[in-house]
Amino acid sequence: MSTEAVIDVRDLQKWYSLNQGFLSSILGREERHLKAVDGVSFALGRGEVLGLAGESGCGKSTTGMTVLQLHQPTGGEIVFEGRNMASVRDSASMKEFRRKAQIVFQNPYESLNPRFTVEQSVQEPVTIHFAGDPTERVIVAMERAGLVPVENFLSRYPHQLSGGQLQRIAIARAISVEPRFLVADEPVSMLDVSIRAGILNLFKRFADELGMSILYISHDLSTMRHVCTRVAIMYLGRIVEVGPADEILDRPQHPYAQALMAAAPVMGARNRKRVQLQGAVPNPIDVPGGCSFHPRCPKAISACNKVAPEFRAIGARRSVACHLYA
Template identity: 50%
Template sequence: MSGNDVLLEVDDLKKHFKVNQGWIASLMESFGSGEPDYVHAVDGVSFELREGETLGLAGESGCGKTTTGMSLVKLHDPTAGDIVYDDTRLSEASDAEIKQFRQNAQMIFQDPFESLNPRMTVYDTVAEPLRIHDIRNETARVQRALEFAELLPAEQYFDQYPHELSGGQRQRVAIARALVLDPDFIVADEPVSMLDVSLRAGVLSLLDRMTDEFGLSVVYISHDLSLLRHMCDRLAIMYMGKIVEKGPTDQIIENPQHPYTQALINAVPVPDPAVGRDRVELQGEVGDVIDIPTGCRFKNRCSEYIGDVCDQVVPPLEAKTDFEQDIACHLYDSAEGYDPYQDMTGSPSASETGEEPESTPADD
């Protein structure tokens, strides 16, 4: 990390999506005889991102990590909670402040086949952000961004279209587009998962160099813990819309404490037949993200279930004795003075947030 100043602060972020239930349910709702259902994609996430830091978000598909990343760059408006960027609370920011934020916050999407407009040339794709923000020296900046993304010579790619490029070249164009505005931080959502194995090392090396040379803060989203260990300073593990463990990456990988984190790490294959490990298997299925269970959301799959406290009390994410990471689990001693039975609360309904959720379902 190159600095200790907090660049981005996420405070109890929630993003709920209204479920499309059909015309009969909609009609009943309009007459006040039915209540809408909501997908609790992100349901109370808090963390800080420091200047020059790389933070990894990991978890199973559907845990909410992509929705969290899209909310960070204002592609989703939060249902509740706050995002504070450089001392500016985005929920209270003016239009001019939001436009400035969008210049400083960029995203690299998972699928380069979908994230690039097939009707735009490479030059127009990379130049479009400059035109939106009325930034001069367009050609020079586009050329610099493409050269950094190792598309050489840059002029050769100016007039090419996405269908004329390989998958790796498309993702490099997406990286150049994200860098051309000189942002402060980038969200990278599974940036190499759609690429061939032979191409991944090159793109990851580029992303690593991007972080070092530009001093960027980066949020990496991935289910690949080995990738996150290589790329990230800190790691946050998500399950059903909540962070269950958070701390230094090496500490979490070497000494996982939450039962879910232990199961994820145990599932990573080790290329050495002589290495023996205790097998950790998750029982059952992921819980219902519409009808959220009370207490711990992991309780029905947890081999360490300890009784009523797991059923009734939502475990807070907090520092535990003798561990460097924060853990949301009743297995460990809570912070001094904390009484878990004073926090017997479930997830709030959408009506309690004061915001109208969107009607688009969340994929992740």
């Protein structure tokens, strides 16, 4: 794995305005925002897989789609191959970025056109980005995605295939243009447990053999151990801990990360200590001051509700945003 960053995300923000229109502007009401992503930073080297984990609604998927500019960022930088793509608007540069940065969505039943054959679905991005006969690139992509023999799938339609096969087609479509960066957004959450390992092995092989950098988004921590190089834990639009996968999954330091890991099912862990959190996730429109986790944190101290914690290194490759490590 190369230490040079393929993509470097700096203080990324995605806020949604909650102003209610003309009346609000007349009455001079203060503008309010839902801060789905609020200051997220990470970098990915060549062949590295970063897992992004957290509860539903924490901003994981929004982060992935904002990095790819499927959502326009409110603030921050997305430095890809040395260029800040957050400030780029010309169509030629965006088309090149789209070729090099792709996504695999959670639901293959919705991400594939039911009117397209498999060949048409995989071929479409190839014909957009490359001149000449697309056949060879289509075949290579399908073989890499495990759709063999290829000729058995080319003329079939989505309704004729299983969920696992459909997700492999979506993966083949994404890698057919040979991207350098891939966002995998909950790619196995809708699949049977029996076939998840095969899909995860694909992403691991893409990173190891093709040098592809992957942002792997999931709430299933067990899958992250299998495929990720590093893991970042996200809470209410912010990353609270990041480090090597085994260290984060086995020895989490942030109280929220500890609670998240304690809630993950583990075979034979009858005597495992449980972490009880008080209350529910706060309203993302009215995020608590100081550390946003402090209303639920069993280890909160006086500083937690006053000052937002800064990221601090607690090891060579590990950082945490928590006053306990100040």
